[in-house]
Amino acid sequence: MSPNAGHIAVEYRNCMLIWGGYNYDKDGQYYRPPDFLYIHPSNLFGTSNTWIKYKLKGDIPRATTASCGLIFGEVLYSFGGNIVVDDHAFDHVRSLALPTNSFYGLDLRTAFDHVRSLALPTNSFYGLDLRTGSWYEISDSTAKLPTPRDKATGFSCSKGLFYFGGYGPGSRHLKHPENYLFKNDDFLEDDELLNSCWNNQLLHFDGKKWNLIEQSGSVPPQRAAASIAYNPETNKAYLFGGRHSTIRLNDLYEMDVGTYKWRELKFGNEIPKPIGRSWATLTYNPDAKYFLLYGGISANDYPLNERIKLTFTKSETCQAEYLEMTKSVPEKRLWHSTLYISGTFFSYGGMKSPPSGPNPPCTNSMEIVKVSPTSLKVLAMRKVAENLKQKYIYEFPYLLQAKLLMLIAKQKFVESFEKAEDLASKDCPKLSYNIERHLPSHTSLQVLFNALDA
Numbered sequence: 001m002s003p004n005a006g007h008i009a010v011e012y013r014n015c016m017l018i019w020g021g022y023n024y025d026k027d028g029q030y031y032r033p034p035d036f037l038y039i040h041p042s043n044l045f046g047t048s049n050t051w052i053k054y055k056l057k058g059d060i061p062r063a064t065t066a067s068c069g070l071i072f073g074e075v076l077y078s079f080g081g082n083i084v085v086d087d088h089a090f091d092h093v094r095s096l097a098l099p100t101n102s103f104y105g106l107d108l109r110t111a112f113d114h115v116r117s118l119a120l121p122t123n124s125f126y127g128l129d130l131r132t133g134s135w136y137e138i139s140d141s142t143a144k145l146p147t148p149r150d151k152a153t154g155f156s157c158s159k160g161l162f163y164f165g166g167y168g169p170g171s172r173h174l175k176h177p178e179n180y181l182f183k184n185d186d187f188l189e190d191d192e193l194l195n196s197c198w199n200n201q202l203l204h205f206d207g208k209k210w211n212l213i214e215q216s217g218s219v220p221p222q223r224a225a226a227s228i229a230y231n232p233e234t235n236k237a238y239l240f241g242g243r244h245s246t247i248r249l250n251d252l253y254e255m256d257v258g259t260y261k262w263r264e265l266k267f268g269n270e271i272p273k274p275i276g277r278s279w280a281t282l283t284y285n286p287d288a289k290y291f292l293l294y295g296g297i298s299a300n301d302y303p304l305n306e307r308i309k310l311t312f313t314k315s316e317t318c319q320a321e322y323l324e325m326t327k328s329v330p331e332k333r334l335w336h337s338t339l340y341i342s343g344t345f346f347s348y349g350g351m352k353s354p355p356s357g358p359n360p361p362c363t364n365s366m367e368i369v370k371v372s373p374t375s376l377k378v379l380a381m382r383k384v385a386e387n388l389k390q391k392y393i394y395e396f397p398y399l400l401q402a403k404l405l406m407l408i409a410k411q412k413f414v415e416s417f418e419k420a421e422d423l424a425s426k427d428c429p430k431l432s433y434n435i436e437r438h439l440p441s442h443t444s445l446q447v448l449f450n451a452l453d454a
Helices: 087-096 376-384 398-410 417-425 445-452
Strands: 008-012 015-019 022-025 028-031 036-041 052-055 068-072 075-079 082-085 103-105 118-121 125-129 134-138 153-157 160-164 187-189 197-199 202-205 210-212 227-231 236-244 247-256 261-267 281-285 290-294 307-312 317-322 337-341 344-348 366-370
Touching (some): 008 068, 015 075, 015 337, 052 445, 068 160, 153 236, 236 307, 281 337
Parallel strands (some): 103 125
Antiparallel strands (some): 015 036, 075 125, 103 134, 125 134, 187 197, 202 210, 236 247, 247 261, 281 290, 307 317, 337 344, 344 366
């Protein structure tokens, strides 16, 4: 894949899914087109930087960066971000209010669309049905909607989708403020950029409508590009850092998702408190019961590569442990993504240098940190998939072809090489794939995930 930052990254059925984002160099910005979904079957491909590129359909959103992506059920939701608009669309949007406020269900678009154009913050909300590979817009013309924003952070749980903070126009900058969810003290004006604000709203989408949550306790101040992660065992969410005006924060908060009450936590050991940062990742390891804070950009615009293990107790303290860089030094990264999948942390993309620097900052590298042993089943699957370890998949091996075809017919895996060979030798069309082509139209996204989920 091309270098990329500001993308959506989520875990689904032991795969890392990437959508959206952008790259730029001295010649301009290049937004990844929204009709392709990039899939890394982490169990199957292991440490290889190999991706499947899947063509999406439906009511496809505009090319987007800095949106917040969350999984709920079988749907990938994309909220907010910056959208690419052409001159005509820009004039239309500007005449109505500032940005748009659609809510979509995701059906992703085509490959890299090297477009240089205007971008606006949005409150677009899309859902991608991961069974059909089709996007759809989620909107309600009768209900109040969130204000447009980018760089919000969020998490999902059994209650639905939650989003905190972000950066975009405040209520007084919108043409029809009565159509939006806000309280007057939600926004902090950016003195350097007209019509822009940070906010500390907690938004909730319950599957039917948007709600602006009434928060209590020590509510975090306004911020964007913060890091948040959720622990389903305790029903608590943890928020670290982000940008508040000209400050990059290093404060840490815990929220009880049952009561929406916040409390600020302190670092309780002798190890130095992490420095302030934005665009870092905070990722929960449910096996070992800790959170991993990685990367970000510091207050002096310095990219960071620290990996910090955070452990929470019932008290108001957090234990921080700076992980040793034994085998290799982690890359400096910001605006990247880190997921925990089957005993392994996968960190992909982002920027290796400040956005304002002289060199192209984006990267397409993937770093993999294994913290638990790999299962025998996964090792066996990887052995079968050895010939897939290329930059892109040019041809599926016969076993995977057989799996796909059998799943179409019977929705189950082949049980032996002999059966696979038998199936593949009959009336089975060859499934091929490369950077210029996508999977055959009869291969549904659900069937693909069934085959890839080792």
